[in-house]
Amino acid sequence: MKTKIREVVKKHAGVELANVQDSTDLYRAGMTSYASVALMIALENEFGVEFPEHMLSRTVFESIDSIAHAIDSLSEVNQ
Amino acid sequence: MSPQVETEELIASGAFRQALEIAAGQAADVDRRGRFPSETLEALRAAGALGWSVPREYGGAGAHIGELSQATLELSRRCATSGMAFAMHHIQVASIARHLGGGSPWFEDYLRRVAREQRLIASATSEVGVGGDLRRSIAAVQPPSADGLVQFEKRGSTISYGAQADDLLTTVRRGPNAEPGDQVLVLTHQSQMEMTQTGEWDTLGMRGTCSPGFVVKASFHPDQILPVPFGAIAAETMVPYSHILWAHVWLGIATDASSRAQNFVRAQARQSPGTIPPTALRLSELSARMAQFRALVQTATDEYLDLADKDGRRELSTVGYAVRINNLKIAASELVFEACYGALRICGFAGYGNCGPYSVARQLRDAGSAALQIANDRLHATNAALLTVYREGK
Numbered sequence: 001m002k003t004k005i006r007e008v009v010k011k012h013a014g015v016e017l018a019n020v021q022d023s024t025d026l027y028r029a030g031m032t033s034y035a036s037v038a039l040m041i042a043l044e045n046e047f048g049v050e051f052p053e054h055m056l057s058r059t060v061f062e063s064i065d066s067i068a069h070a071i072d073s074l075s076e077v078n079q
Numbered sequence: 080m081s082p083q084v085e086t087e088e089l090i091a092s093g094a095f096r097q098a099l100e101i102a103a104g105q106a107a108d109v110d111r112r113g114r115f116p117s118e119t120l121e122a123l124r125a126a127g128a129l130g131w132s133v134p135r136e137y138g139g140a141g142a143h144i145g146e147l148s149q150a151t152l153e154l155s156r157r158c159a160t161s162g163m164a165f166a167m168h169h170i171q172v173a174s175i176a177r178h179l180g181g182g183s184p185w186f187e188d189y190l191r192r193v194a195r196e197q198r199l200i201a202s203a204t205s206e207v208g209v210g211g212d213l214r215r216s217i218a219a220v221q222p223p224s225a226d227g228l229v230q231f232e233k234r235g236s237t238i239s240y241g242a243q244a245d246d247l248l249t250t251v252r253r254g255p256n257a258e259p260g261d262q263v264l265v266l267t268h269q270s271q272m273e274m275t276q277t278g279e280w281d282t283l284g285m286r287g288t289c290s291p292g293f294v295v296k297a298s299f300h301p302d303q304i305l306p307v308p309f310g311a312i313a314a315e316t317m318v319p320y321s322h323i324l325w326a327h328v329w330l331g332i333a334t335d336a337s338s339r340a341q342n343f344v345r346a347q348a349r350q351s352p353g354t355i356p357p358t359a360l361r362l363s364e365l366s367a368r369m370a371q372f373r374a375l376v377q378t379a380t381d382e383y384l385d386l387a388d389k390d391g392r393r394e395l396s397t398v399g400y401a402v403r404i405n406n407l408k409i410a411a412s413e414l415v416f417e418a419c420y421g422a423l424r425i426c427g428f429a430g431y432g433n434c435g436p437y438s439v440a441r442q443l444r445d446a447g448s449a450a451l452q453i454a455n456d457r458l459h460a461t462n463a464a465l466l467t468v469y470r471e472g473k
Contacts, residue, residue, distance in 0.1 A: 027310050030258035033214065033461070037398075040468045056469055058314060058396035 001071065005064050008046050012039040022064040036061050043067065049074045089140060090150055094126035099157055106158035107434075109287035110441050113280065115243045116287050119154075119161040120199065128165070130194035132172040137187060138194035144173075144320065144387065148327045148380055155331025159445040160287035162331055164199075164240055166324035171200040171248045174264065174317045177387075178307045185302035189266060200266075201244035203295060204317075207234040211457055213313060215259040219252035220304065229304075231265065232296045234277070239290040242276070245269060247295065250309055262309035267297040284444030315395045319383050321453075322408040326376045329415035329449050336422035336442040337369050343426045343437045358425045365421040372414045379407040398469040405458045412449035419443040 002022060010017045013026055014035040020026070031039070039061060044050055049071060051060070060070045089095065102119040109116045123129060132147055133139020142150075147169050155162025172193060179186055192198060209215045218233035231251045241247070246269065250262045277292040305312070340362060347356040382403070386394050394400055422439045423430045429437035 025308075028253075028258065028261045028308065030260060032260055034464050037464045037468050040398075044468075051468075053399050053469070054394070054397065056398035057393065058310065059393065 002064055002068055004046060005043070005067050005071075008042045009039065009064060009067075012042045020064070022068075024064070025062050026064075027058070027062055043071070047071050047075075089128075089131060089142060089146055090153060092126060094122070095128060095150070098122035098126050098128065099153055102154055102161040103157035106160070106441070109158060109160055110284075110444075111433075113282070113286035113289070115240055115289045116158060116161045116164065117243070119158060120164065120243075123161075123165060124197040127194075127197065129168060129197040129199060132169040132176065133190050133194040134176055137176075137190040139190070143384060144323055145380055145384055148323060148376075151324050151327040152331040152334070155328040156335045158287075159328055159332045159442070160285055162328045163285060163288055163325075166328055167202060167239055168200050170317060170320045170324060171202055173320050174248065174312050175266065175305065177316045178305060178312045180306040183302070183306050185300070186266070186305065196245075198245040199240070199243065200246045200248055201238055201241050203233060203235040203238050203241070203247050203249040203293070205236040205238070206250075207236045207292070209259070211454060213250070213318070213453075214262070214310070216250050216252045216262050217259070218249075219255045219257060220263065220265070221255060223301065227300070228298050229301050230296070230298050232294070234292070234294050236292045237290045238293045238295075239288045241274060241291070241293050241295075242289065247272065247297075249295065249297070260310070264305040264309055264312060265297070265299065266303050266305070267299045271299045272297045283447055284441070285448045311396070314401070315392055318401075319395065319404050322404050322411075323376075323380055323383055325449070325452065326379065326407055326411035329411050329446065330372055330376050332442050332446050333369060333372060333415045333418035336419045336439040336446075337365050339430070339437050339439055339442075340365060340422035340425040343429060361421065361425045365418060365425065368414065368418055368421065372411065372418065375407065375410055375414070379404070398465050399471075402462050402465050402469055402471070405462050408453065409455050409458055412452070412455060415446040415449050416443075419446040 013031045015029040101122045130139040131142040135141040151166045221230045249265045253261050273296040275294045280291040344362045419442045426437040430439040433440045
């Protein structure tokens with residue numbers, strides 16, 4: 001899943017992916033709030049999920065790890 | 080309801096009442112000459128009011144945003160410039176006090192100094208070249224020189240009371256190689272800075288805030304950098320505090336203008352008892368608008384009070400909260416102008432003049448800055464982007 005997330009991040013987060021580890025803070029790496037919105041939408045499309053209101057938060061999208069964790073928790077609910 | 084009692088205690092103190100009187104007395108001169116309201120500031124210092132938002136453990140009053148809001152409103156009814164300076168100062172104090180990052184001896188000591196010495200803090204978040212975006216900086220902290228001090232040089236486009244403040248809280252990039260959004264906050268004293276004014280502040284309204292541009296060169300100890308990323312400070316404190324306290328400045332201006340209009344209509348009615356003057360209909364309209372304005376501002380203040388502490392704090396970083404707090408700023412900044420213009424229509428030329436009990440000229444001119452101070456179109460653009468992902472009410 002993280003490979004897929006990396007692909008979406010690469011396309012939408014506006015950061016240099018070579019410098020990004022799974023735990024890297026994407027905001028510090030250069031992701032703007034505009035880019036983070038694009039990333040949220042692209043992730044919803046890619047994984048077929050819908051982030052509920054409380055998950056549309058800075059902290060949820062700050063790293064590949066935290067994104068993976070969020071998508072995991074949503075998929076569990078759906079299954 | 081202990082917070083209510085405390086609000087009354089701070090605001091009802093004789094020393095604060097005195098500051099309010101002084102603000103009322105000097106408002107016209109501050110406006111006419113475009114000078115800083117120094118007498119009000121001295122009176123606020125005498126009341127200890129610059130330390131109100133400093134937590135009690137550091138010698139302050141530990142006031143929360145509800146209390147600061149009421150004080151801002153009362154000041155702004157008399158002199159919007161004084162109210163805005165008071166508001167901006169407390170936005171800076173809260174941005175520090177709520178983000179000490181689990182302990183920062185330098186900043187803890189600094190907060191004690193704010194309370195003890197009643198130091199006034201200005202803000203340098205704006206910058207030439209970033210187009211008004213709070214979350215981007217060009218200036219950066221430069222690596223230490225031989226003496227262990229670090230530097231920055233920033234071209235601030237508007238720094239309110241920059242020349243009058245004791246200290247400056249500035250956004251800069253964490254280092255020379257950091258991304259524009261990788262920002263930190265730095266607190267520097269006047270003695271550590273060289274500030275060169277660029278341009279004039281000779282404006283339509285809010286004239287006494289003295290907010291020209293400055294080139295700021297600072298040399299300071301690395302401990303003077305707040306140990307928390309600015310993104311969190313902005314979302315949890317600086318942006319909500321700004322929008323809520325500014326909204327109270329504007330509510331104060333509108334309250335002043337509408338009570339002048341009310342007095343005008345009452346005087347008209349007294350001249351011909353038994354008939355309702357035609358302006359009374361406009362006053363009713365204004366009264367409804369003011370009710371809407373007060374409700375808007377109160378709701379936003381209550382929501383922040385609910386969320387500001389540990390449990391709700393995460394919620395402040397959500398897309399939903401960002402949309403709502405931007406909406407507050409947009410709506411309040413438009414309502415204040417509409418209310419003041421409504422009051423002008425009621426008072427007629429008695430309102431259009433710069434003097435007299437029914438003058439609303441200063442209030443209208445001050446209100447004109449509200450939609451520009453962080454341009455509403457910028458906030459609409461941000462909300463437009465956020466609303467593509469956020470589903471309101473879901």
